[in-house]
Amino acid sequence: MNSSPFSPGVHAHPVTVARVADNQWHAIENDLVVGRGHAARRLDGRTFLSIDTWRDAVFDRLAAAMLADQPGLRYTVVDETDQNLTAQWILAGFAIWRREAEYAVPTKPTATPSGLAIVSGDDVAEAPLRELDRAIRAEVESTVGWHTMPAEVLPWQGGTRPLDPSKYTVAVRDGRYVGLVRLATMTRLPRIGLVAVLAAEQRRGIAGALLAHALGELHRAGKAAATAEVDETNTAAAALLEGLGGHRTGGTLELIHGKA
Secondary structure (H helix, E strand, O other), rough: EEEEEEEEOOOOOEEEEEEEOOEEEEEEOEEEEEEEEEEEOOOOOOOOEEOOOOOOOHHHHHHHHHOOOOOOOOOHHHHHEOOOHHHHHHHOOOOEEEEEEEEEEEEEOOOOOOOOOEEEEEHHHHHHHHHHHHHHHHHHHHHOOOOOOOOOOOOOOOOOOOOOHHHHHEEEEEEEEEEEEEEEEOOOOOOOEEEEEEEHHHOOOOOHHHHHHHHHHHHHOOOOOEEEOOOEEOOOHHHHHHHHHOEEEEEEEEEEEEOO
């Protein structure tokens, strides 16, 4: 266990910051824990830091200790309305990396447009889905970059990553998979994790048709709405959600320490 003392003032008890586990830190004053820090490694390989304390000076001390113990790129996420917490992370050396808007999208019945087949669940075949997944990832990485994607949609790992077809709704044109929607349904509200169409098939209404179909399936299952997060630089995705009746409900800031 590594620890370092911190003396906040003449009349106050000294504060000691201790690393109590590989990914946990405590700030201790007069034998009481007055702050906690945590480092979580996400499935995409990035490490996110969080700090729980009500005192700014303790926050600063915990942040410094955690960064000293955790070399390399580090991230954190803050609600866009929490200006005080954002300022504390910036003082600790973090910078705003990306902004993500949160949407609520109502479900409703829909019909599939002619000339396009849409399949989901058990009707989705894994081999062509994996081929589409690989192609879309390559296109995203070569343009806006995979860092703009939701964290749970993992980077391509050479075909070794498990792929669950039941989570996807797929558009098929002329026998070929050309677009997909990824849904997470084991949450309080269904979550739209990813909407993507091959570059050569874009501007044909496929993304809208895919999303409308997925929302229609949710409607039939008794779900009134779904949630989605969109990188604020992705104006096309925001327009797609708003065109389907979605409205912005909030947002988050992702901050980074170090150079990406």
